Amino acid sequence: MNHVRLQVERLTKNYRTSPDSADILSNLDLSVPEGEFLCILGPSGCGKTTLVRCIAGLEDYEGTIRVDGNTVTGPGPDRMMVFQDYNQLFPWKTVLKNVQYPMKVNGIRDKQELRSRAEEKLKMVNLQEYADYYPHQLSGGMKQRVAIARGLVMNPGILLMDEPFAALDAMTRNKLQAELRRIKEEENLTVIFITHNIQESIVLGDRIIMMDKGGRIKLDERNTIPKPVSPDSEGYGAMWRLFEDALGDTGAEG
Numbered sequence: 478m479n480h481v482r483l484q485v486e487r488l489t490k491n492y493r494t495s496p497d498s499a500d501i502l503s504n505l506d507l508s509v510p511e512g513e514f515l516c517i518l519g520p521s522g523c524g525k526t527t528l529v530r531c532i533a534g535l536e537d538y539e540g541t542i543r544v545d546g547n548t549v550t551g552p553g554p555d556r557m558m559v560f561q562d563y564n565q566l567f568p569w570k571t572v573l574k575n576v577q578y579p580m581k582v583n584g585i586r587d588k589q590e591l592r593s594r595a596e597e598k599l600k601m602v603n604l605q606e607y608a609d610y611y612p613h614q615l616s617g618g619m620k621q622r623v624a625i626a627r628g629l630v631m632n633p634g635i636l637l638m639d640e641p642f643a644a645l646d647a648m649t650r651n652k653l654q655a656e657l658r659r660i661k662e663e664e665n666l667t668v669i670f671i672t673h674n675i676q677e678s679i680v681l682g683d684r685i686i687m688m689d690k691g692g693r694i695k696l697d698e699r700n701t702i703p704k705p706v707s708p709d710s711e712g713y714g715a716m717w718r719l720f721e722d723a724l725g726d727t728g729a730e731g
């Protein structure tokens with residue numbers, strides 16, 4: 478049995494926008510072992526972003542969230558986040574400086590170390606040639622690669638990804654999915670990856686969870702289809718239908 482990296486117990490989140498506002502998440506339990514690639518599906522507004530923001534330490538919450546046994550009370554270098562938004566990079570910093578930023582925030586001052594660790598991660602996402610570029614000189618896919626390199630530079634226990642490929646064209650998206658799986662294997666990453674896309678969850682996930690409109694976990698399945706997964710893989714169709722049918726029952730519109 479693998480070491481438990483993330484333990485969420487009875488997580489409840491209410492933004493308390495009004496005295497009678499409903500809980501977004503209510504008594505949610507979730508355990509993620511080290512090295513697991515977990516995909517989370519669910520209809521818009523069900524609380525996926527809320528869940529990862531709580532894990533990232535960006536929201537207060539009721540209940541328990543522990544990473545490697547340590548209670549989450551705020552952001553930390555053990556939990557790095559990659560967002561959907563292309564504008565998550567600092568526009569006035571070069572690619573290299575963007576990737577170095579979390580190290581600087583965490584007190585790393587050694588110039589040699591700053592450079593070598595950032596270059597190593599840029600190489601991992603195939604952007605070593607672009608270290609001196611600025612974000613506006615990059616394509617959307619390249620910006621997301623930089624965000625991944627930045628997310629990995631502290632060697633976090635968990636990489637939290639909130640629809641990072643959702644705004645990319647299909648070809649770029651497929652390419653980045655394959656690269657993320659490769660990096661996951663190389664680094665034995667623990668990843669929590671939010672997506673709207675059932676196909677993406679089957680291609681990437683070792684495990685796939687579907688949440689419903691009430692912020693509950695409705696389905697929690699192991700994905701044992703051998704990687705790399707394609708629509709021709711044995712078991713793909715059955716897995717896709719399982720989640721497609723479940724999505725229809727979650728209260729998703731349309």
Ligand SMILES: Nc1ncnc2c1ncn2[C@@H]1O[C@H](COP(=O)(O)OP(=O)(O)OP(=O)(O)O)[C@@H](O)[C@H]1O
Binds near residue numbers: 494501520523525526
């Ligand atoms: N800062 C906030 N203040 C008040 N309510 C919020 C806040 N952030 C989110 N909510 C509410 O919490 C609910 C869940 O939002 P959340 O962004 O977590 O959903 P989601 O599953 O990520 O949706 P999507 O798939 O559209 O990204 C929504 O009803 C939303 O209006």
Ligand SMILES: [Mg+2]
Binds near residue numbers: 526
């Ligand atoms: Mg969201």
